[in-house]
Amino acid sequence: MMKAIRILVAEDESVVRDGVVAILSFQSDMKVVGEAEDGERAVEIARQTKPDVVLLDMRMPKMNGLEAIPKLKEVSPNSRILVLTSFAESDLVYQTIRAGALGFLLKDARRDQLLQSIRDVANGQASIQPTIAMKVIHEIEHPAELMYTADPLTPREHETLRLIARGLSNQEIAATMVVHERTVAKYVSSILEKLHLANRTQAALYAINKGLTEPQK
Numbered sequence: 001m002m003k004a005i006r007i008l009v010a011e012d013e014s015v016v017r018d019g020v021v022a023i024l025s026f027q028s029d030m031k032v033v034g035e036a037e038d039g040e041r042a043v044e045i046a047r048q049t050k051p052d053v054v055l056l057d058m059r060m061p062k063m064n065g066l067e068a069i070p071k072l073k074e075v076s077p078n079s080r081i082l083v084l085t086s087f088a089e090s091d092l093v094y095q096t097i098r099a100g101a102l103g104f105l106l107k108d109a110r111r112d113q114l115l116q117s118i119r120d121v122a123n124g125q126a127s128i129q130p131t132i133a134m135k136v137i138h139e140i141e142h143p144a145e146l147m148y149t150a151d152p153l154t155p156r157e158h159e160t161l162r163l164i165a166r167g168l169s170n171q172e173i174a175a176t177m178v179v180h181e182r183t184v185a186k187y188v189s190s191i192l193e194k195l196h197l198a199n200r201t202q203a204a205l206y207a208i209n210k211g212l213t214e215p216q217k
Contacts, residue, residue: 004031005122008051010042010068011035011084012060016107020055020084023111030118039063039071047075053122056101058085069099080121084114093128095201098167103127153194158212160187164200165207 007030011017017035024030033049036042040062046054054072058065069081082103083096093104103121105114106129117127153161156177163173170188174181188200197203206212 004029005118006031006033006049006052007118008032008034008036008042008045008049008054008079010037010039010054010060010065011057012037013057016057020114023114024118027115030115037061039065039068042068043071043075046072046079050076051079053118054079054081055118056081056083058083058096066095066099069096069101073100080124082117082121082127095167105129153191157187157191157194160184161191161203161207162212164188164191165204165212167204 007024009017009020009024009032011020014037017037021032021035024032033051034045036045038061042054042056042060043063054076056065056068056072060068063071065083065085072079072081080103081101082105083101084105084107086107096104102124103117103126105117105127109117109129113129117129120127159177160173163176168176170181170184174184177184188203191197191203192199195203195206197206
């Protein structure tokens with residue numbers, strides 16, 4: 001008999017959480033080992049139960065999903081994380097994947113999509129809802145839309161761009177470059193303005209496409 005997939009459900013809305021748990025309870029190959037109403041509780045339960053899959057909401061009190069992902073990976077390294085959220089911004093998808101999530105699914109997904117995503121993630125396979133994946137793929141496949149203007153970046157802005165592509169936050173970039181966080185925020189704004197980019201995701205994709213992710217020699 002196959003071993004049941006052990007699942008932690010982290011969702012602050014009790015109605016949604018109860019509904020998901022009810023769906024999973026009817027699956028012979030799945031077992032809910034914990035429920036959490038916020039990010040901090042999710043990390044604590046993950047530490048205790050070591051689930052196979054963490055079904056994680058993004059918008060939660062005390063600690064949001066994006067903040068919780070690295071902590072979950074720390075306390076339970078073998079747990080696979082499947083994000084379940086109402087928000088489909090490509091920037092959020094990019095950040096969660098960089099943080100360590102293996103799947104990304106919207107709450108309006110069908111029941112069979114949810115169950116298949118859980119099974120895929122439990123088996124170590126990435127699972128991103130097609131409508132969301134297309135947004136990210138569009139940005140990657142259209143590098144021509146991300147071009148330098150006549151106003152080049154300064155050396156410090158180039159370094160900031162490289163660190164953005166590595167997934168660092170403004171606070172982490174400030175520590176790396178030994179500058180104030182407000183200075184980094186100015187660098188980021190300048191980069192987006194000069195390159196006519198909409199957000200950090202596009203900036204990171206631009207840097208990757210241009211091979212700017214390697215440290216300067």
